[in-house]
Amino acid sequence: MKISRKEVEHVALLARLKLTEEEMNQYTEQLNSILEHAAMLDQIDTAGVSPTAHAVQLYNVLRDDEVKPSMDQEKVLKNAPDAEDGFFRVPRIV
Amino acid sequence: MGLINKSIDDLHTMLVKKEISSTELTKEFLTHIKNTEAKVRAFLTITEETALAAAAKIDEKIAKNETIGILEGLPAALKDNMCTEGIATTCGSRILENFVPPYDATVTAKLKEAGAVLVGKLNMDEFAMGSSTENSGFFPTSNPWDMKRVPGGSSGGSAASVAAREVPFTLGSDTGGSIRQPAAFCGVVGLKPTYGAVSRYGLVAFASSLDQIGPLTKTVRDNALVLNAVAGHDPKDSTSVPFNKPDYTQFLENNVKGLKIGVPKEFFGLGLQPEVEKVIRNGIQTLQELGAEVEECSLPHMEYAMPTYYIIAPAECSSNLARYDGVRYGYRAEADDMIDMFKDTRAKGFGQEVKRRIMLGTYALSSGYYDAYYLKAQKVRTLIKQDFDKVFARYDVLISPTAPTPAYKIGEISDPLTIYMGDVYTIPVNLAGLPAISLPAGFVNGLPVGMQLIGKHFDEGVLYRAAYTFEQNTDYHKEIPAFIKEVG
Numbered sequence: 001m002k003i004s005r006k007e008v009e010h011v012a013l014l015a016r017l018k019l020t021e022e023e024m025n026q027y028t029e030q031l032n033s034i035l036e037h038a039a040m041l042d043q044i045d046t047a048g049v050s051p052t053a054h055a056v057q058l059y060n061v062l063r064d065d066e067v068k069p070s071m072d073q074e075k076v077l078k079n080a081p082d083a084e085d086g087f088f089r090v091p092r093i094v
Numbered sequence: 095m096g097l098i099n100k101s102i103d104d105l106h107t108m109l110v111k112k113e114i115s116s117t118e119l120t121k122e123f124l125t126h127i128k129n130t131e132a133k134v135r136a137f138l139t140i141t142e143e144t145a146l147a148a149a150a151k152i153d154e155k156i157a158k159n160e161t162i163g164i165l166e167g168l169p170a171a172l173k174d175n176m177c178t179e180g181i182a183t184t185c186g187s188r189i190l191e192n193f194v195p196p197y198d199a200t201v202t203a204k205l206k207e208a209g210a211v212l213v214g215k216l217n218m219d220e221f222a223m224g225s226s227t228e229n230s231g232f233f234p235t236s237n238p239w240d241m242k243r244v245p246g247g248s249s250g251g252s253a254a255s256v257a258a259r260e261v262p263f264t265l266g267s268d269t270g271g272s273i274r275q276p277a278a279f280c281g282v283v284g285l286k287p288t289y290g291a292v293s294r295y296g297l298v299a300f301a302s303s304l305d306q307i308g309p310l311t312k313t314v315r316d317n318a319l320v321l322n323a324v325a326g327h328d329p330k331d332s333t334s335v336p337f338n339k340p341d342y343t344q345f346l347e348n349n350v351k352g353l354k355i356g357v358p359k360e361f362f363g364l365g366l367q368p369e370v371e372k373v374i375r376n377g378i379q380t381l382q383e384l385g386a387e388v389e390e391c392s393l394p395h396m397e398y399a400m401p402t403y404y405i406i407a408p409a410e411c412s413s414n415l416a417r418y419d420g421v422r423y424g425y426r427a428e429a430d431d432m433i434d435m436f437k438d439t440r441a442k443g444f445g446q447e448v449k450r451r452i453m454l455g456t457y458a459l460s461s462g463y464y465d466a467y468y469l470k471a472q473k474v475r476t477l478i479k480q481d482f483d484k485v486f487a488r489y490d491v492l493i494s495p496t497a498p499t500p501a502y503k504i505g506e507i508s509d510p511l512t513i514y515m516g517d518v519y520t521i522p523v524n525l526a527g528l529p530a531i532s533l534p535a536g537f538v539n540g541l542p543v544g545m546q547l548i549g550k551h552f553d554e555g556v557l558y559r560a561a562y563t564f565e566q567n568t569d570y571h572k573e574i575p576a577f578i579k580e581v582g
Contacts, residue, residue, distance in 0.1 A: 003457065007457070008453070011453055011456050011457045011460065012453065014456050014460060015412060015440075015452050015453060015456040016416075016419070016433070016436040016437050016440055017437060017440050017441055017444075017449055017452065017453070018434075018437035018438055018440070018441040019441065019449075023449070027449075027450060027453050030450060030510055031450075031453060031454055031457065033511055034404060034454060034510070034511060035454075035457075035467075037400070037401050037404070037511060038401040038404060038405055038467065038471075039401075040397075040398065040401055041398060041401050041402065041405075041470050041471060041474055042470075044395070044398060044474055044477065046470060046473035046474060046477070049473040049474075049476050049477060050473070050476060051469055051472030051473050051475070051476060052472055052473075052475040052476040052479055053303060053472060054289070054303045054333065054527070055289055055303070055475075055479055055525065055526050055527025055528075056288070056289045056290045056333075056335060056527045056551065058332070058333060061329075061332040063329075071196060071197070075196040076196065078194070078196060079192075079193055079194065079196070079422070079423035079424070080421070080422055080423065081420055081421070081423075081424070081425070081426035082426070088421050088422055090421055090432060090435070091429060091430060091431060091432050091434075091435050092430070092431070092432070093432045
């Protein structure tokens with residue numbers, strides 16, 4: 001499977017990355033070389049093998065639905081690039 | 095020279111006997127940091143003021159003859175991907191350059207509780223993606239054994255600062271070898287604990303199913319003492335495992351009689367430098383002469399660990415790093431439109447390696463390719479894990495080189511795939527969630543070589559036992575980079 005320059009553009013949009021022409025070309029080449037290496041996984045028969053998401057078995061962690069103090073709004077907003085009236089402020093969406 | 099080279103036990107004894115105060119000790123290390131940093135550049139932030147305030151409080155306790163813990167009053171430093179309330183946590187990235195966490199990571203809180211004096215935050219490859227610390231968004235760190243060489247990575251600052259004796263101990267994080275490989279390159283002891291043994295709460299996520307925090311120290315005993323302080327179940331991390339945490343120092347026994355060691359043949363191919371192989375074979379022989387039973391074994395799917403990792407880790411990274419959108423924290427590029435703001439913010443905030451992995455991961459997870467890449471890799475991950483399960487039915491410990499070569503020169507390697515190959519012996523361990531330790535095992539042309547010991551899940555104890563025995567019967571850990579003697 002080869003990744004085309006057009007696919008790289010599409011993936012950049014999905015990843016919300018603005019790439020320069022040079023980066024587009026570079027990533028097309030580099031991703032292809034990495035994916036070429038990854039293609040060796042096709043040599044292995046994995047029929048009937050279940051996937052591993054975590055090496056140590058995970059379980060749902062439940063707790064009682066109790067109200068506990070959480071972080072102050074002021075503290076939470078302190079790192080925001082822009083905030084107003086207790087909200088995060090962002091550029092116009094619609 | 096005297097103080098900075100002392101073990102945790104010795105420094106603790108000096109504090110208890112009031113031969114030195116925590117303030118004096120902290121000042122001593124801060125002075126040494128100032129003398130060495132121009133060359134090593136391991137630190138991104140030095141927290142002199144808060145460190146001296148913390149030390150002064152501990153001195154009050156000591157003055158009142160209150161009992162102090164083993165780490166209490168001792169300087170320490172953290173990799174800059176562990177949150178520290180009120181202290182910048184950049185993750186080595188421009189996108190988090192001005193981020194000041196509103197809370198402490200669990201490991202930070204635990205070290206503070208243990209009384210460690212935090213003197214600063216350490217350089218790293220941006221978002222822990224890299225093996226040389228050259229991918230730091232700020233500057234590269236040097237290897238104290240040869241300033242022209244890399245310290246390894248991504249926890250390069252954590253390893254270089256211990257090697258340069260700037261702090262008695264540090265914490266690093268390891269997703270594919272990021273504690274063990276820099277520990278090997280810098281000639282220090284680095285442990286990646288079992289996945290789930292140390293809380294990841296407040297560790298900036300790279301690949302959540304692989305990331306694990308662990309200690310970097312001068313000696314094996316120091317390492318066990320630090321793990322004692324940071325390991326344990328944490329309700330704030332749903333992937334942390336409830337287990338009976340032992341006192342890890344109980345395993346520090348100078349005895350490997352009857353210990354069953356497997357030497358996986360697949361870990362002695364793939365670009366292994368002959369001089370490095372010789373060091374590791376000698377190390378294995380040392381343990382054999384001390385009474386361990388050594389046998390060659392095989393992990394047939396190991397050659398697939400690299401491609402598996404380079405699908406899974408970028409996939410998880412692309413998902414985890416979606417949060418850097420210029421809205422809640424971090425850098426924001428100004429734009430009139432929301433989507434342009436996201437795209438510009440991420441384009442300007444992230445470095446090349448991070449962008450490359452986000453692209454790779456996004457592609458592997460995208461519609462039409464998910465089954466071919468991500469699901470396939472997860473299935474191969476099962477086979478890799480099963481290989482380890484099989485050999486651990488017969489052996490207590492596996493031994494391999496930590497890295498195929500000693501430290502290379504800064505700027506020497508630019509091809510991403512070649513750099514990735516340097517993690518060929520450490521990556522399988524993360525995929526299987528196992529604990530592993532790298533310890534100094536010798537030198538090649540004056541550069542340290544690390545030997546990796548791998549154990550069963552939650553059997554850090556056997557690693558400490560074997561590593562301690564090796565250390566007690568060899569002198570490699572006593573060697574110090576030459577330039578430290580000069581700045582002394």
